[in-house]
Amino acid sequence: MGKSGGPSRDRIVAGAADLISRRGLNATSIRELARHADAPLGSTYHYFPDGKQQLATEAVRYAGASVERLLRKELAAGPAAGLRAFLGLWRGIVVASDFRAGCPVLAVAVEEPPPGEEIPRALTAAAEAFEGWEDLLAASLREHGADPARAADLATLVVASAEGAIAMCRARRDIAPLDRVSRHLEALIATALDGPPTEG
């Protein structure tokens, strides 16, 4: 098949993204990741010779790219549609998992890098995922008439509040925080497009 791996490799990556989003990175073992994807332990080290760090990095990149793909598609209908799709995606994941799963990018972002100077690749991948989402949102906002100076701020607020709300929902086992944030964000986007606030 494709020279870069068969279907089980992809299953491992996707499963890792899901399991990391539930348990956190450092708390998830390679054995659990393999079991979760119905793959043998030996295969994980076959496909990912650099071990856990490599698998985690690819899982984060996979999740980041998936969201980015959805975002790019839905933003074609405007920032409001993109925002709704973004928030709806997370809402679906949180509810479908009965508040057990969240965002794998967030899970990686909240863990301390090892004491050495080296910054783990997975953490860098998490930063890139966040930035990718922000950039798409900000560009769409600007294209639809939002104040360019505030577009980036608003995009950061959207990503940050979505991520935070996901965590709050999981703690409370209640989707209300995400819904409250969604309502507020949709209003914000609407006013950002209609009339830029008095700046001077």
Added chain:
Amino acid sequence: MGKSGGPSRDRIVAGAADLISRRGLNATSIRELARHADAPLGSTYHYFPDGKQQLATEAVRYAGASVERLLRKELAAGPAAGLRAFLGLWRGIVVASDFRAGCPVLAVAVEEPPPGEEIPRALTAAAEAFEGWEDLLAASLREHGADPARAADLATLVVASAEGAIAMCRARRDIAPLDRVSRHLEALIATALDGPPTEG
């Protein structure tokens, strides 16, 4: 001394809050928690006979109460001052730790509860901490003339976006996301107090 524990007990709890905020709950061992507080391992099981779960719960409650105390104090000068203190607190922690520490409540909130029906006490404590902060902010907003129906939404947005921004800052090793969110939130609070938006 006090019947409920000496100074080293408090050191262990405070140290646990810090270490959990860096490494995550499941990824932090009791031995590390003891070492971090310069306390012997035996002492952790002496002060916290129910083990890791009890220590984690107390650490989350400690962090939640600390922030709540600060918030209550600063909100006396109005919602804008409270917001600034809240965001400034996190900013200080993130910057002072060189992007290694974050919010222990968030760290606990993003981890999956065990398969049984029992919800870990630490997770419940995390939910209560978030709610405590939200309630204080919402009450202050209402007291200062904000639309009561939107006060709760705005308070949730503040907490969610702060938590999310902290994680984004750690991933990027850059304080900019939190600063961007802060700027936006301060503007939001200002308009919420001045003129409630056209509701329709």
Added chain:
DNA sequence: GCTAGACTATGACGATCGTTATAACCAGTG
């Protein structure tokens, strides 16, 4: 001095961790 009770020190228990090594399977090609 002596005892009581709070704290600490030490070591162990089975389990699991990340990782590696080695051997077995199993598809295709000759």
Added chain:
DNA sequence: CACTGGTTATAACGATCGTCATAGTCTAGC
């Protein structure tokens, strides 16, 4: 048939995990 290269199976390495048990060291009050 043999052979080869990608995949899986199995076992093991030292290290660390959460927890417990036991014994030691303190300090207070008699």
